[in-house]
Amino acid sequence: MHGKRLGKAWVRLLALALCLGVVACAGSQITRENFDKIKTGMTAAQVTAILGEPTESSSVDVAVFSGTISKWKHGDITITIQFVNGKVVAKQLSKSEK
Numbered sequence: 407m408h409g410k411r412l413g414k415a416w417v418r419l420l421a422l423a424l425c426l427g428v429v430a431c432a433g434s435q436i437t438r439e440n441f442d443k444i445k446t447g448m449t450a451a452q453v454t455a456i457l458g459e460p461t462e463s464s465s466v467d468v469a470v471f472s473g474t475i476s477k478w479k480h481g482d483i484t485i486t487i488q489f490v491n492g493k494v495v496a497k498q499l500s501k502s503e504k
Contacts, residue, residue, distance in 0.1 A: 436480035441499045444487065448494045450474070453487060 435458045443456050453476075454460075460476035467473075474489040482503070488496040 434480070436478045436483050436485060438483075438499065441485050441497065444485075444494060444497050446494050446496075450476075450489055450492050453494060457485065 435456070440456050444453055457478045461479045463474060463476040465472065465474040472491055474492075476487050476489070478485040478487075482501050484500045484502070486498045486500070487494055
């Protein structure tokens with residue numbers, strides 16, 4: 407009986423470690439490799455599928471145009487993407503020096 411309890415404890419410990427690992431890696435989508443996947447004309451949904459939800463975003467609507475600037479930040483990397491009418495028109499990656 408003692409062996410079964412010990413086995414269950416290990417399974418719980420492993421599950422907890424995996425959950426913590428997923429949380430710790432959540433920002434890892436903000437990379438140069440993923441930045442390079444972003445192409446002009448992609449939709450905001452396509453970008454979100456690659457980078458995840460933006461850290462911050464601001465929008466403006468003027469007549470028939472809508473514009474959004476979204477930023478994704480993780481560690482020393484910031485990815486900024488400009489959307490016009492929901493599609494990528496410009497992108498920038500900056501890396502701060504620590």
